[in-house]
Amino acid sequence: MALTDTSTEVRSGxxxxxxxxxxxxxxxxxxxxxxxxxxxxxGGASNLTYLLTYPGQELVLRRPPFGHKAKSAHDMGREFRILNQLKDAFPYCPKAYVHCTDETIIGAEFYVMERVNGIILRSDLPAELDLDPQQTEALCKSFVDKLVDLHQVDYTACGLGDLGKPQGYVERQIRGWTERYEKARTPDAPGWQRVAAWLAEKQPPDHPVSSLVHNDYRFDNVILDPQNPMQIIGVLDWELTTLGDPLMDLGNSLAYWIQADDPAPVQLMRRQPSHAPGMLTREQFVAYYAERSGIRIDNFDFYYTYGLFRLAGIVQQIYFRFFHGQTRDKRFAQFIHMNQLLERMALKVIDTSQL
Incomplete structure (x- = not known):
């Protein structure tokens, strides 16, 4: 089995x-x-990613999905700009070559970047890597380290100070995702009203130091060096990046973090090897992030629940396209079940929280 990430035949449509x-x-x-x-x-369920293989050179093309697009999402020019302006301060960004706004070429805007050839971890650690628990823990900590490094980038010095509005970020995210969820809700979707009300009531003030927020930082969005799999050489999927509260970004990552002792239904949702022996638990992840960043985190439950709610919103927006026949990708048929599971997970956190 090839360890490096491979492309396959283009999906129909x-x-x-x-x-x-x-x-x-x-x-x-x-x-x-x-x-x-x-x-x-x-991989991926939002922007579409293609490999263009020329003799002696490989390029990666990114374009928006077909069908309904959430307002302000899938901004190719924005992602292209982030890659170019952030690369010097955060050298894990692929080099972006060109952004095309002429929609007559492929029916949408797109951009093209270099291919960073490496290993992308999916649901399980490949047996070929032969990582013991100590090596797996070191890889996990390196993964957290890169998130901390990103949050400590001087975004103003990179020319990205206008990328978002950090002030009021927490309140805006809770209100915004509540509204977006309602707009994308289908008749078979759960309501999330109790969770949304709890988040609105318990929301803390913005962290005093704002940062770049990746908004989709997980193991299948990082690339490992094929020659040294302990080394992260690339970070992908910058389409949702903005400025805001770094702890909200931590909550985003925690929503994807399925640990070994999570129940079987939750394990079915896992998309990264966060359950492997040596991987940090969610609480250990938060503790290590706090240690590395110097940020005290007293309200872990809030950020984790926010991450679950936001993930449900993303899942539901994608399912909305499938429900209304705007995409034929059969993977999305199961997203309604993921949404329902996420609500149950969030309610469990709320019911046991001391906040």
């Missing part, structure tokens, strides 16, 4: 025309020859 794309790319990226062979990376 999501094809790209190499004949149309090729002239545009050759006019902006020197050194390309022949026609690209186009394949698609199977």
């Amino acid at each position: 999501e094809e790209l025309d190499a004949v149309l794309i090729d002239p545009y790319l050759k006019s902006h990226i020197p050194g390309l020859n022949g026609l690209p062979v186009i394949s698609q990376f199977p």
Whole structure:
């Protein structure tokens, strides 16, 4: 089995025309020859990611999904700008080559970046890596370290000071995700009213020091060095990045973090090897983040519940497209069950919380 992340055949209905794309790319990226062979990376449920293989060079193309798009989501130009301006301060960003606003080429805006060839971890640690629990713990801490490093970037010095509005971020996220969830709600979707009310009541003030917020930081969005799998060499999926409260970003990551002792239904939702021997538990993750960042975290339950609620909102927005026939990707049929499970998880946190 290949350890490096591989692309596969393009999904039906999501094809790209190499004949149309090729002239545009050759006019902006020197050194390309022949026609690209186009394949698609199977992961991800939002922006679509393709591999364009030219003789001697591989490129990655990102475009919005087909069908309904949430307002302000899938901004290709924004993601392109973040990659270019952040790369010097946070050298794990892939190099972005060109952003195309001419929707006649593929039917949408897109951008093209370098391919960072490496290992992307999915549900389980590949046996070929042969990591013992101590090595797995070190890899996990390195993963947390990169999140702390990102949160400590001087975003103003990078020219990204206008990327978002840090003031009022916590309140805006709770209100915004409550509204977005209601707009994307389908007849079979849970209500989340009790969770939304609890978050609105318990929300803390913004952390006094704002940061870049990745908003989708998890193991399947980082790339490991094939020659040294303990080393993270890339961080992907910057489409949701903004400025705000770093602890809210921590909550985002915790929502994906399924640990070994979580019940079987929750394990079915796991998309990263966060359950493997040596991986930190959620509480250990928070404690290590606090130690590395110097931030005291007293209200872990709030940030984790927020992360679950936000994840449900994202899941429901994607399911909305499937429910209304705007995408044919069969993976999304199960998202309604994930949404229901997330609500049960959030209610369990609330029922046992001391906040």
